[in-house]
Amino acid sequence: MPQLSVIVHGPNAQGHLTELLDSLAAHPLPDAEVIVAAVGDWARETAEGHAPETIVVPLPDGTGDAAARAAGAARASGRWLHFVHAQDGLPAGAPRLIAERTAELDRADTADTAGAAGPGKPAAPVDVLLFDHVTTTWRTASAPSRDGRHLAAVGRAARPLDEAADLLRLTPLLGNRALRAAFWHAHQDRLNSDDEPLAAHAALLCAGRVACLNQTAYEHRVLRPESLPPRAPEDRLALVDRYEALLPLTRDRRAPRAVLYDLMVRDLVRTFAREDLPDPVAREFFRRASLAAVRWRPEGHRRPPGPDGVRHALLEEGAYTRYRAFQSANHARRATRTAVRTRKRKLGAQLRDHRYRRALSRPLDPRLAVFAAYWDRGVACNPAAIAAKLAELAPHIRRVWVVSKENAALLPPGTDHVVPGTRRYWETLATAAFLTNNVNFPNAVVKRPGAVHLQTHHGTPLKRMGLDQMDHPAAAQGLDFAALLARVDKWDYSVSANSHSTRMWQRAYPSRFTSLDYGYPRNDVFYTADARAVRAARDRLGIAPGRTAVLYAPTHRDYEAGFTPRLDLAALADRLGDNTVLLVRAHYFYGGTASPPAALRRSGRIIDVSAYDPVEELCLAADALVTDYSSIMFDYANLDRPIVIHADDWETYRTTRGVYFDLMAEHPGQVARTQEELTEILTSGAWRDAGAAKARAAFRRRFCEYDDGRAAERVVRRVFLGEPEEALPPVLPVEDRTPAPTPEEAVA
Structure with a gap:
């Protein structure tokens, strides 16, 4: 069978x-x-x-x-x-x-x-x-x-x-x-x-x-x-019949009755509002919908507030004429509000364009550098590492960060910043000689002659990027490829961590930029951090000496509406035992303080690090990494510590997102396809056996090619100080590098 x-x-x-x-x-x-x-x-x-x-x-x-x-x-x-x-x-x-x-x-x-x-x-x-x-x-x-x-x-x-x-x-x-x-x-x-x-x-x-x-x-x-x-107008009446057949199955079942009743009213109201039914059919639909809404209303049911509550009340009353009048009034109000908003947007855009054009007429400021990361989230990633090195090597260049209003309060004290959309924002972007980002600046930003645009990216690409997403609609939802290419054409330099990335960036973003094969500046810390820094990172997270810390950092799925958990963390933590701490870098939908994960958090066996920055500190603190298809694997490999891939939906991800290579064949350690396999790898010691080390060594040679601890210095000297390529520090071969000590070594 x-x-x-x-x-x-x-x-x-x-x-x-x-x-x-x-x-x-x-x-x-x-x-x-x-x-x-x-x-x-x-x-x-x-x-x-x-x-x-x-x-x-x-x-x-x-x-x-x-x-x-x-x-x-x-x-x-x-x-x-x-x-x-x-x-x-x-x-x-x-x-x-x-x-x-x-x-x-x-x-x-x-x-x-x-x-x-x-x-x-x-x-x-x-x-x-x-x-x-x-x-x-x-x-x-x-x-x-x-x-x-x-x-x-x-x-x-x-x-x-x-x-x-x-x-x-x-x-x-x-x-x-x-x-x-x-x-x-x-x-x-x-x-x-x-x-x-x-x-x-x-x-x-x-x-x-x-x-x-x-x-x-x-x-x-x-x-x-x-x-x-074509469907006959009368076919819409079957919607009422559907719920009349289902709701009897909820007798004496309070929760299912409440949910199904809400679904029924929602569907009936939407159908009535959106379907252009002939008046006789519309009246019959409304009559039957009204009877169903009254007949199946749960005991103690409360109508929703606002317009939805008014619609619900009129439906229960069977007030067809008043409902239609309410509908017409709402349409008129929405049309008026839309017209007012459109006019305000146009006036705001005109004012912004006027101010920006005036600012563009001013000379460039060779001592002004603008930085941004992750769509104006704050000081982070490669731009942050470059800005820090710039302060050390070229303190005469002023550094200004673009940060959204909601994230401005989280900035380090004294950080000079501008908020998108403000007058100073447009004036700063118009006059800065250097613009650095790990994504792209808005389409409206003009590339001025003499201004340098530096694209740092924010990961080594496993998944397809740029124009390569055209064949994968799930990944390309809402992308305007013509606008993307216009943004790419503003790049002067593109930072790369390995020759794989260099080739993929040239393929995905075809333009005349110069590739800086210098390594990722954010990864410098993996070679400059000492035992004290590793211990400090673990102390900040509350990880006791001797405990094994496993960083679990999954990526986003383009075919899902939002992030959803792929592991039963409570079961995993239970199997791994008291001596293992799970650092979870994601948001999970665990409700209620009495849930097992909440208890595990209280005991320190699960630590939610979803909002913890910088992520490089988490890597320093972790004895091992568990991820799926996140680019964090390429960064973490610099530490030469164990990596386990949890690839429960590899075929779906590969098909819907598109990938540049087969991770199942070219992985950095061990691969688990199920939670049980992952648990076995982590409990048996296979996560750090000789086979895992051999795979990781090949992975490091390929993807940590240029990361040696001096990437930020090379970028600053070449881009901001104008030093020639031959004067830059050469890239140290992988076998000659010494990563930061492991947590076990840091304690010794």
């Missing part, structure tokens, strides 16, 4: 079935079967032309989604079912993720049953596994969902829906959940419907327990409405 049955169902809409089956064939999984409930001859022929082990269930044209799902499920033999519409997609490795997580849930259910004793009953089985998804439309590809925060809030522990009712707020797709086969067959009449959101919600409401996989394992494709058969 396979662990997972992937049931592909539906017609070959616009040819997308071919792409889906190709992706499944490219990443076969031994513990999964693929069944295609092919609707129509085109879908059948497409399915039969793929892998011979694919089971094809031919169905006549016009077969609905519910009937196709039922036919596919009837042929399935897996313990779990994943229904995938033929027009949708699966990220690389998604079936493996689902199969592994469901197998883990099965083992836990078996243990719960075996461990039940006495009169108590074992916990209900986990019937539904939920996971994240991306959405592709005819205009965009792989846009992240907003579901991650709800999945993260629940964590990995299985629980009844009544304890996690917010999961009803997840996008209602059958594709972003896997169902236990026995559960499906027991509730098929209720779970299977041509109305997919109804089926998706019903699965949660009927489940014994639900569990989450906070990773992207589905691609929902939205076809262009104009390419689909």
Whole structure:
């Protein structure tokens, strides 16, 4: 019996079935079967032309989604079912993720049953596994969902829906959940419907327990409405029927009732406002929506404040005419506010442009240097290291930082700075002879003859950057490539840490800038810090001597709406024991002071360093680094300390973000694909064995090529003091460098 049955169902809409089956064939999984409930001859022929082990269930044209799902499920033999519409997609490795997580849930259910004793009953089985998804439309590809925060809030522990009712707020797709086969067959009449959101919600409401996989394992494709058969206005009435069918499942279930009721009112109001329905249909929709809003209102329910509360009240009253009048008045108010804001923006822009043009007529100040980092976050990264060295070697050059208003209060005392948008900001940018940034200055900044623009970057690229993102829409969301190239054309110099970066910057940002192959100035500290500095960094973090500090620093996923945790930190800390401290550089969605991570934080076994700067101090304090695809691995490798890669979604990341090399083959130490593998590496000592050291040595030779502790000096002498290349300190070979002492050496 396979662990997972992937049931592909539906017609070959616009040819997308071919792409889906190709992706499944490219990443076969031994513990999964693929069944295609092919609707129509085109879908059948497409399915039969793929892998011979694919089971094809031919169905006549016009077969609905519910009937196709039922036919596919009837042929399935897996313990779990994943229904995938033929027009949708699966990220690389998604079936493996689902199969592994469901197998883990099965083992836990078996243990719960075996461990039940006495009169108590074992916990209900986990019937539904939920996971994240991306959405592709005819205009965009792989846009992240907003579901991650709800999945993260629940964590990995299985629980009844009544304890996690917010999961009803997840996008209602059958594709972003896997169902236990026995559960499906027991509730098929209720779970299977041509109305997919109804089926998706019903699965949660009927489940014994639900569990989450906070990773992207589905691609929902939205076809262009104009390419689909038109919907009759009366079809909108089915939305009321959906909730009339679902809400009876919430009787005596306070939390699910409240969430589902809010979803119903939201959907009804939005549909009424956004759909241009003929008046008779609109009146009937409003009448039925009003009845449902009154009939299913939870006891003690309070309307939201503001306009939403007014809409809700008018809906419950069935006041169709007054609702329409309220709607019209709101439209008029919004139009007026928009016009006023537009006029203010235009006047502000005109005033700014006038002041900036006047400032541009002044001569450049050769003793003025402007620095910025991370979109005006503050004194950080390569610009900070360069500014510090500039103060030492050229104190006659005044240093001014661009810092956002909200971050200005966090600056070191006495830091000269300007706030974006102010008069002094534009005057300073207009007259500075040197402009240094690790990202880009705004498009409006003019590159003046004689002014030097220095681009420092902020990491060695594993992921694709610049123009190379054009083939990866998830990464390129909102990017204006023409504007990007206009910004790049202002660069005079580009700092590089290794020849890999030099080549990639030239490819991703094709322009006439000069590459400064000097190393990253921010990494100088990894060679200049002594034992006292290492001890001081650990003391500031509260790490006791003798304890092992592991820095966990994952990166952002472009296919997720926001950062979500990928590890159960409480479980990891428990397995690593009291002598290990986890330094966590990320924000996690742990709620409540009684949560295990909160207790671990109180005991000093987990330290949240998400807001700690500079990150280089964290690296000095850590005995080892655990990361996924973050560029911190390239910087940390300078310390020649162990690095472990946790690559649970490598295939998805590589496909959606694009990468420059295969990290799984050219890694800096050990690689874990699951939390269990990561735990085994850290507890067994494999994280610092000979194999890990050998991989790290090759990684250092390639990616720490120019970092030797004197990068900032080389940049200052060449760019700010105008010294010739041959007069600069030469780069020391990797084998001749001595990194900062390890925490263990610093104590000795």
